[in-house]
Amino acid sequence: MSFEQAMRRAMEALGHVVESVIGKAKQATVQVSTRGGVQPILSVESQIPAPRIRDIIEASTQKVLSNALPDLKGKAALEVGEGPVSWSGRLLGANAALVLGVEIGGGSVGRQGDSSRGFVVRGNVAKLPIENDRFNYVVARLATQLQGDMVRAFRELSRVMSPGSQGVFVDYHPFGLYAKRGASRVRPADSGVQRIEDYYRFCRQVGLRVVDVRESFIDETARQLFREEEIAAYRNLKGTPLLIFLFVYKPKGA
Numbered sequence: 416m417s418f419e420q421a422m423r424r425a426m427e428a429l430g431h432v433v434e435s436v437i438g439k440a441k442q443a444t445v446q447v448s449t450r451g452g453v454q455p456i457l458s459v460e461s462q463i464p465a466p467r468i469r470d471i472i473e474a475s476t477q478k479v480l481s482n483a484l485p486d487l488k489g490k491a492a493l494e495v496g497e498g499p500v501s502w503s504g505r506l507l508g509a510n511a512a513l514v515l516g517v518e519i520g521g522g523s524v525g526r527q528g529d530s531s532r533g534f535v536v537r538g539n540v541a542k543l544p545i546e547n548d549r550f551n552y553v554v555a556r557l558a559t560q561l562q563g564d565m566v567r568a569f570r571e572l573s574r575v576m577s578p579g580s581q582g583v584f585v586d587y588h589p590f591g592l593y594a595k596r597g598a599s600r601v602r603p604a605d606s607g608v609q610r611i612e613d614y615y616r617f618c619r620q621v622g623l624r625v626v627d628v629r630e631s632f633i634d635e636t637a638r639q640l641f642r643e644e645e646i647a648a649y650r651n652l653k654g655t656p657l658l659i660f661l662f663v664y665k666p667k668g669a
Contacts, residue, residue: 458594459655460601462648463641468601470640472558473501475631475658476585480554483583483662487511487552493575493582495519495540496556503533506554515550517543520561541567545575553582558658562586564605566617573621578667588630588656589613614661627662 459468480502488510494502498518506514514533519540538544540555541563555572562568569584576582587593587602589610594600607613611628618625633655641649 456592457651458600459592459652460594460599462651463645465601467640467642467645471633471637472658474637474640476556476558478636479629479631479658479660480583480585481505484509485552485581490551491515491549492552492554493517493545493550494554494556495538495543495572496554497559497561498537500533500535502554502556503535506552507533511552515545517545520559541571543571543575547574548577549575551577551580553580553584555582555584557584557586558601560601560603562606563603565607565613566620569617569623570621573623573665576623576665578665580665582663582665584614584661584663586614586659586661588659591656591658592652611659614659618661618663623663623665625661626664629660629662630656631658631660633657 463471484505486509487506489512491513492506492509492511492515494500494506494514494516496502496518497520500516500518503514503516516533516535517538517540518535519538536544540557540561553572553576555568557565557568565586572582572584586608589608593602602608607617614628615625633649633652635653638649
């Protein structure tokens, strides 16, 4: 047998060994994925429809903020969020003297009323139709595709807050299972948020201080919001970070 023939046979044998190893690796991967419970990480948007996401967000917001509103007697309060407004009634119930609801995006604007019932207008979170230093308390529901650049949103909210005012900003949790790419993602590409520390940095840039941070997760209380055909998605998402709540303060010297 010539040297060339021997080398050819040796290379063929090595090729068979490599193919065998690759085949076993693929088989092991399938077994681990199916038997060991290892599954691909799927985004929230890919598992449940947008209306269900909004329902879960609204329920989580109610759960965290229902007992968090301070007494607003004699104060002006602002709600900003994708319409329709949902917190203006509670702000009035906290004795606010004036309440304005700003619906961002294409939601239906609620009926405008006098100060005893609250006013409702349509606007853009990055360009609010409000004068400087107007409100003493702000609820900003920013967990929406319409939030845009968060620094711009925070700056505009800070502009309309009076010195010494307080507020709470609600956003998608930065560690939540939200899609990074594609048109269907719920967090916009220009948000600029990657981690919790970013919020502190944004607030410092616009003259606000973060005084408290709370989180919400997809837990047992969210189970009732999933339809029967979505139970598998609920099980996959249970325990997933959902929202972050930033309680902020605007110093009087700001």
